[in-house]
Amino acid sequence: MKNKTNWHKDTISVRGGLKRSAFKETSEALFLNSGYVYDTAEEAAEAFSGDIDRFVYSRFGNPTVAMLEERLALMEGAEAALATGTGMASMFMSMAGMLSQGDRVVASRALFGACYSVIRDILPRWGIEVAFVDGTDLNQWTAALGKPAKIVFVETPSNPMLELVDIEAVTKLAHQAGALMVVDNVFGTQSGQSPLALGADVVMYSITKHHDGHGRVMGGALIGSEEIIRGDLLKFFRQTGPMISPFNAWVILKSMESMNLRVERKAENAVAVADFLSSHDAVDRIYYPHHSSHPQHELARRQMSHGGTILSFTIPGGRDEAFALLNQLELIDISNNLGDSKSLACHPASTTHEGIGPEGRDVMGIGENLIRLSLGLEHKDDLIGDLAHALGAL
Ligand SMILES: Cc1ncc(COP(=O)(O)O)c(C=O)c1O
Structure with a gap:
């Protein structure tokens, strides 16, 4: 054991x-302490010379x-x-x-x-x-x-x-x-x-x-x-x-302690949302490793036990349309963070990948019409409902 x-x-x-x-x-x-004390000066010297193994300073x-x-x-x-x-x-x-x-x-x-x-x-x-x-x-x-x-x-x-x-x-x-x-x-x-x-x-x-x-x-x-x-x-x-x-x-x-449970549930939500988006008329393309449309789907199945908690998708148009979609979301928050229990959506070209400039984004294939979703722990039907409403309003 x-x-x-x-x-x-x-x-x-x-x-x-x-x-x-x-x-x-x-x-x-x-242990919210920066320093540690020693019983003797000899003990401090031995700790610093490596003769004894103990905590000496919280930077170390x-x-x-x-x-x-x-x-x-x-x-x-x-x-x-x-x-x-x-x-x-x-x-x-x-x-x-x-x-x-x-x-x-x-x-x-x-x-x-x-x-x-x-x-x-x-x-x-x-x-x-x-x-x-x-x-x-x-x-x-x-x-x-x-x-x-x-x-x-x-x-x-x-x-x-x-x-x-x-x-x-x-x-x-x-x-x-x-x-x-x-x-x-x-x-x-x-x-x-x-x-x-x-x-x-x-x-x-x-x-x-x-x-x-x-x-x-x-x-x-x-x-x-x-x-x-x-x-x-x-x-x-x-x-x-x-x-x-x-x-x-x-x-x-x-x-x-709950990370594996949470990540597996989020990945299940990602699969459900990927299925929904991939069959929606207002969506051009989705990017999710465990979805059959992914160009490296076979490698994804071999190398990853689940497809992860993040997916991206494109819609027809550019920045205006992507912003309009984000602004229509009522449940999913607009945020550049990811991995949260709350589902989050962002426009990578103007946030996470803004700093690398247009050439950097071109190299990576990040267009103005791309949206990234980090799936959280909400019920999948509520997430799909929010996306359906936002896509419908476009
Ligand atoms: C793939 C990846 N690597 C590294 C980082 C950097 O992590 P942090 O923001 O904790 O410095 C991020 C942050 O979003 C990320 O998405």
Whole structure:
């Protein structure tokens, strides 16, 4: 029973990483402290020299954060995790913590706007060569990874076009090129897709999304082997300070207990809404990995146990029509966040992907007539009713 690596994800999400204090509390305790005390000066010296393993300062580690990190790692079937203040802090750490001047990064071009900007705009300023490929095209991956690289970064499914990268095939090419494979698994979700089991080296999350799941606190995570996470990355983490606050870690620990249930229910809602939208006259096209219309449907079924909680669709027209549709929604909120228990809709071209400019959006195929939906926990009939009303009013 105590062998946590054999536990199912449902059990890990409730019990993984739990360490009770001397008070034997049932639920995880919140350690809202920055510092720690020592019985003797010798003990402090031994803690800093590494002779004893204990908490010394909450920028380095904190008991509540440590419980979250262990739960995240166990859920992924991994050895170690680091939890950060936002998803972007984790994404940036996966680059800055491992790269040096002269290194090369190859990435799929369909990425969340801020991840795309870090690779396109920030890394080259520091002498790092970057190359983008169409992540759906294995020939482009083969060509780009014909020369050495240090990191391959992908997001699958991608935000907001739901494009997939074949994790297993691209990881093989990445390893042949000497690169580590980093996967942004926010859309895949921790219950629906396991990049490490497909060979990837590091999994990245915005735990702001499905892990919190109620639109409250921010967080991020990098998960992988002891060697990768507790090597250069840990050194970078401790010196530069991107750690998550213990309070946010405590909120997310509690949320994770119901994460699998919530994500599965949201994914069921996404399937129902995808079916409805795909047969609606006022909808041009839908993008949802487990829908038969998805061009990589076979890969989606192989790589993802469910299709995720997000779908996108296009309507005839442009920005005016997309705004008119959003403004007609009465139940689904207009918001650029995702993974909430409330269903949310947004116009990526003017919000999440505004910052990458028209050229960036063209590369990703994000049109003015695209709408992204993050499905929540409401009843599917109410969601479909709201969309039917808004589409009917167009
Ligand atoms: C796919 C993806 N990756 C990374 C991030 C960044 O996460 P955060 O907002 O927690 O920094 C987001 C945020 O929307 C995202 O959708």
